[in-house]
Amino acid sequence: MKFSVSDLPFGSFSKAFLKDLPMQYDIEIFYEFGTDHYWDYVLKDLKEKDGMTRRFSIHGPCVAVNLADPNDTAYLEVYEKTFAYAAKINAAFVVVHSNEAWHFAGEKLAVQELVCSRIEKLLQLAGKYGVTVALENVGLRTTGTLLFEYEEYLGLFKRFPNAAALLDTGHAHVNGWKLSDVLRDLNKKLVGVHIHDNDGTADAHLPVGCGNIDWNDYFAALKEYAPQAVQVCEYAAINQYAMVTESLAKLEKAVK
Numbered sequence: 001m002k003f004s005v006s007d008l009p010f011g012s013f014s015k016a017f018l019k020d021l022p023m024q025y026d027i028e029i030f031y032e033f034g035t036d037h038y039w040d041y042v043l044k045d046l047k048e049k050d051g052m053t054r055r056f057s058i059h060g061p062c063v064a065v066n067l068a069d070p071n072d073t074a075y076l077e078v079y080e081k082t083f084a085y086a087a088k089i090n091a092a093f094v095v096v097h098s099n100e101a102w103h104f105a106g107e108k109l110a111v112q113e114l115v116c117s118r119i120e121k122l123l124q125l126a127g128k129y130g131v132t133v134a135l136e137n138v139g140l141r142t143t144g145t146l147l148f149e150y151e152e153y154l155g156l157f158k159r160f161p162n163a164a165a166l167l168d169t170g171h172a173h174v175n176g177w178k179l180s181d182v183l184r185d186l187n188k189k190l191v192g193v194h195i196h197d198n199d200g201t202a203d204a205h206l207p208v209g210c211g212n213i214d215w216n217d218y219f220a221a222l223k224e225y226a227p228q229a230v231q232v233c234e235y236a237a238i239n240q241y242a243m244v245t246e247s248l249a250k251l252e253k254a255v256k
Helices: 012-020 036-044 075-088 108-129 150-159 169-174 179-189 215-225 242-254
Strands: 003-006 026-030 056-059 094-097 133-136 164-168 190-195 230-233
Touching: 003 242, 026 036, 026 230, 036 075, 056 075, 075 094, 075 108, 094 108, 108 133, 108 150, 133 190, 150 179, 164 169, 164 179, 169 179, 169 190, 179 190, 179 215, 215 242, 230 242
Parallel strands: 003 026, 003 230, 026 056, 056 094, 094 133, 133 164, 164 190, 190 230
Antiparallel strands: none
């Protein structure tokens, strides 16, 4: 089973810590927060070492782009740059959020259709670059931002069979989705999982084991239904690099 580390907690100059990350772990980058020149500079020291090559995935734009906002007319241009860079570095996949914060009371169906029409355009664009799009489950019921409930999220892959899936354990847990059921239902559609923990009330991005997600149940289901899905540690609540490597060591032991 493959593990990866999100660069989410390593902003700005702290990305230098990733140079010490053992080569068996891949890395997911938030491409949105840098230029091509910047990422070329950062990734050159992370890609190859000791005869080993690391693979990257890309988290698509999630701050300056909102597919659920009809006033966001730049999303396609921004994603084209993302897909072009993903193709350049042979990224495993690009994560796509269906929506960020949205509060369109009484207009949910219309917003869903807007998002779906935009996902269709993104998939066509990604195909041009030979890039895999992974649709993530996003939004929280607790904040009123859950646009696609569980069955509706699953329905996206019937509507867009050429899209891959990316499960976010933290979002799913807050929304009351049983993770083993999600793994069973998505199965081979899953190319990756953002793994992080919380107490079920908020999206805390804690290291695995620091919240109340049932990880024994999760890993048992993962091994049965989706062992191909790369496990991306998308932590934010850490205060030192060692917390990531310690967590990775525990995770590898858990899946043996």
